[in-house]
Amino acid sequence: xxxxxxxxxxxxxxxxxxxxxxxxxxxxxxxxxxxxxxxxxxxxxxxxxxxxxxxxxxxxxxxxxxxxxxxxxxxxxxxxxxxxxxxxxxxxxxxxxxxxxxxxxxxxxxxxxxxxxxxxxxxxxxxxxxxxxxxxxxxxxxxxxxxxxxxxxxxxxxxxxxxxxxxxxxxxxxxxxxxxxxxxxxxxxxxxxxxxxxxxxxxxxxxxxxxxxxxxxxxxxxxxxxxxxxxxxxxxxxxxxxxxxxxxxxxxxxxxxxxxxxxxxxxxxxxxxxxxxxxxxxxxxxxxxxx
Numbered sequence: 001x002x003x004x005x006x007x008x009x010x011x012x013x014x015x016x017x018x019x020x021x022x023x024x025x026x027x028x029x030x031x032x033x034x035x036x037x038x039x040x041x042x043x044x045x046x047x048x049x050x051x052x053x054x055x056x057x058x059x060x061x062x063x064x065x066x067x068x069x070x071x072x073x074x075x076x077x078x079x080x081x082x083x084x085x086x087x088x089x090x091x092x093x094x095x096x097x098x099x100x101x102x103x104x105x106x107x108x109x110x111x112x113x114x115x116x117x118x119x120x121x122x123x124x125x126x127x128x129x130x131x132x133x134x135x136x137x138x139x140x141x142x143x144x145x146x147x148x149x150x151x152x153x154x155x156x157x158x159x160x161x162x163x164x165x166x167x168x169x170x171x172x173x174x175x176x177x178x179x180x181x182x183x184x185x186x187x188x189x190x191x192x193x194x195x196x197x198x199x200x201x202x203x204x205x206x207x208x209x210x211x212x213x214x215x216x217x218x219x220x221x222x223x224x225x226x227x228x229x230x231x232x233x234x235x236x237x238x239x240x241x242x243x244x245x246x247x248x249x250x251x252x253x254x255x256x257x258x259x260x261x262x263x264x265x266x267x268x269x270x271x272x273x274x275x276x277x278x279x280x281x282x283x284x285x286x287x288x289x290x291x
Contacts, residue, residue, distance in 0.1 A: 002281055036083075078112070173206070238274070
């Protein structure tokens, strides 16, 4: 079927070769292991054959607000991309306060990195100014030049700064992870949905449709999220929406990979066959796996 999962984390229990970041202990890793081989057991039966890996926080500073300057180690992800070059691309985490984040972005482009995850705790500024530090300015500018995305792990209170930077850097691709975690409280708040829809005016903003296990009722078949998904697909267009599982978290505590992909594949009747093709393959293929 050639589906693409736009958001998966992998890590190894081999902490001798891949040391954990400052503040992390081996006991913090849950599950204790999620290697590509373990991932393949879930994704391949579901028709998924390519994946965008997201650098796992275990290999970076635990508390970024006090850890700026600590090593942001993407080694395991990069090694897995190299090992499975026809399967994986990646989203790295780099230090926006580092010596030259723009140069690092370009270097990582040659290693299969298509995006860079940012989140408010990488900044020492309050949420209303979280993208003010100069490093973020450099990252957005370089993203536009390299056609690499700024991938945002954010809540709705972070939208105003994203809006500001999108206006300033309209050519920079931006991805909103996990539908901005709307519904994480158990309730989909309408004002938050409207605020996310407002970002659709920026033509290079894309949204990941997924992490269903953590949103709304947090229970398969996740159809309670249908109205939210319908609103986002209508606002952004299916061409700017991509499905994600957020494995391995999708497959723990009673959740199944098949239920996540199944919501898009069969459960949401408002999606046309063409919509499903964009969400499950074409959007991610066009941006994350360009020819």
